Amino acid sequence: IAAGATEVSVFGAASEAFSKMNINCSIDESIEKFEEVVKSARHMNIPVRGYVSCALGCPYEGSIRPAKVAEVSKRLYSMGCYEISLGDTIGVGTPGSMKRMLEAVMKEIPLSALAVHCHDTYGQALANILTAIQMGVAVVDSSVAGLGGCPYAKGATGNVATEDVIYMLNGLGINTGVNLYKVMEAGNFICTALNKTTNSKVAQASFNTGTI
Amino acid sequence: NIVPTPVKINLINMLSETGLQVIEATSFVSPKWVPQMADHTEVMQGINKLPGISYPVLTPNLKGFQEAVAAGAKEVSIFGAASELFTKKNINCSIEESLERFGAVMTAARAADVPVRGYVSCVLGCPYEGKISPAKVAEVSKKMYSMGCYEISLGDTIGIGTPGSMKEMLTAVMKEVPVGALAVHCHDTYGQALANILVALQMGVSVVDASVAGLGGCPYAQGASGNVATEDLVYMLNGLGIHTGVDLQKLMDTGTFICNALNRRTNSKVSQACCRL
Numbered sequence: 001i002a003a004g005a006t007e008v009s010v011f012g013a014a015s016e017a018f019s020k021m022n023i024n025c026s027i028d029e030s031i032e033k034f035e036e037v038v039k040s041a042r043h044m045n046i047p048v049r050g051y052v053s054c055a056l057g058c059p060y061e062g063s064i065r066p067a068k069v070a071e072v073s074k075r076l077y078s079m080g081c082y083e084i085s086l087g088d089t090i091g092v093g094t095p096g097s098m099k100r101m102l103e104a105v106m107k108e109i110p111l112s113a114l115a116v117h118c119h120d121t122y123g124q125a126l127a128n129i130l131t132a133i134q135m136g137v138a139v140v141d142s143s144v145a146g147l148g149g150c151p152y153a154k155g156a157t158g159n160v161a162t163e164d165v166i167y168m169l170n171g172l173g174i175n176t177g178v179n180l181y182k183v184m185e186a187g188n189f190i191c192t193a194l195n196k197t198t199n200s201k202v203a204q205a206s207f208n209t210g211t212i
Numbered sequence: 213n214i215v216p217t218p219v220k221i222n223l224i225n226m227l228s229e230t231g232l233q234v235i236e237a238t239s240f241v242s243p244k245w246v247p248q249m250a251d252h253t254e255v256m257q258g259i260n261k262l263p264g265i266s267y268p269v270l271t272p273n274l275k276g277f278q279e280a281v282a283a284g285a286k287e288v289s290i291f292g293a294a295s296e297l298f299t300k301k302n303i304n305c306s307i308e309e310s311l312e313r314f315g316a317v318m319t320a321a322r323a324a325d326v327p328v329r330g331y332v333s334c335v336l337g338c339p340y341e342g343k344i345s346p347a348k349v350a351e352v353s354k355k356m357y358s359m360g361c362y363e364i365s366l367g368d369t370i371g372i373g374t375p376g377s378m379k380e381m382l383t384a385v386m387k388e389v390p391v392g393a394l395a396v397h398c399h400d401t402y403g404q405a406l407a408n409i410l411v412a413l414q415m416g417v418s419v420v421d422a423s424v425a426g427l428g429g430c431p432y433a434q435g436a437s438g439n440v441a442t443e444d445l446v447y448m449l450n451g452l453g454i455h456t457g458v459d460l461q462k463l464m465d466t467g468t469f470i471c472n473a474l475n476r477r478t479n480s481k482v483s484q485a486c487c488r489l
Binding site for chain 2: 095167
C-alpha cells in the first residue's frame, strides 16, 4: 500500500503438502493469515484477488479432488476475494480434468468471478484455456514470452505465453483490445535482457518468417 | 544432412512397438526434389511390418505408386492443396493438374486393391496466398473423396489456424465429406495445434496425425516447422479418457532415440517435462 498498490492478491493451495512446502503452513492456517489481509484491504477499499494453486494436480500429492478445489475457492471467495484464479501450477491438467474441476467450482462460485492460470509444462495450456472459455470463463492469466514457473514445484516451468493466448483469442473472434505486436516487443525486450529464448511459439514463428 | 537409413528403420520399428496402428513410413517422391527420401525402397523393405499395423507411403504420381507397390507398400497417400500457389511451388503444377495425375494413381490403386488416403494442405492458411476459403478446402476434399480416397487428412501446413478457423473449415468440409472419413493434420508453429485438435475432436473427427517428438515440417513452406508432437497429443487424449492403445512411455523412448540420433532437442513438452522429474 505504502508503495502505491491499489490491488492485491492472496493465495492458497488445493493441496496440504504444497501449502506446507510453499509457505510452510497448512491450508487452514494460510487462509487465516489471509483473513487479516482481506480485512485490512476491505477497510481501505483495496480489491483482493485469490489464487488457488494445484487446481489440477500437485507435485507432491498427485491427483487433486475437484471438491477440494471448490472448497478452498469458496473460502477465499466468501472472505471477500472478488475473483478466484484457478492455477494448474505444474501444467499436468488436460481438457478432461479442467472440465471436471470447473464443474465442481462453478457450483460454489459464480462464473464471472473465475479465472484460469494454466502452465504449459505438458503443452496442454491452450487446450485447457479453450475448454475454460467454452465453459464461460472470461479471465485468463498468462505471462509475456511464457516466462516464469514456481521454485517450489520441482520441474514446473512455463506459464502459458501471452502472445500465444492472444493469437488464439484473436482467431476465436474475441476482442481482447491487446496489441499483439506490442506484446511481442515486450517479450523481445525481456528475453534479450534475460538472455534467454522466448517460450512463445507465435513470437518464434514471427521471427522465423521475418514478420518482426 | 541426411538421416541414415538404419536410423529411419529403427525409428519405425520402435514406433511399431508403441501401440500406434498407422505409421507413415516414407515418401516415393523424386530424389531430385526431396533427396532426404531417396532411400524409400530400402526403408520400405527394411522395416518390420507388424500385423495389424499399416505403413502407408506418399506417392505423388503413377511412377511413385508403381515403385511403392513394387517395394511392398500396401497403402498409399496422395496429396493436394487448397491453394494454387502452394501447389505450384510444391509440385510444380495447378490443383486441377495435380488431381488429374492422381486420377492415374487412383485407377492403378483400385486395380491393385490398395487403399488411398488423401491429404489436403494449407486448409487453414497458405504461406503464399494467405487466407484460404473453407469452400475451397471443401471443394478439393470432395474431389479427392469422390476419386476414391477412403480418408481425407486436412492439414494446417503452416500451423496458422486457430480453433475459430478450424471450426469454420470443418463445418464447410463436413457438408461434402462424412466426418468418419476425415482426419486433421495440425502443425504447432504458432502453438495452436492441441487447441485446434480439441475442436476437431469436439466436432466428431476421430483421426489425428502427429509426429513423434514433433519432428518434421515442410521444405516448401518457408518458416514452417513442427508437426504436433505425438507424445503431447496422446497425453491430452489420455486426459480426455479416450482409449488410444498407445504406450506413452514407449513413445517417449522412441522420441529420445530419434532426437539423440539427430542430435537435437525434442519438440514434445511432455517429453521435456518427464525428463526433468
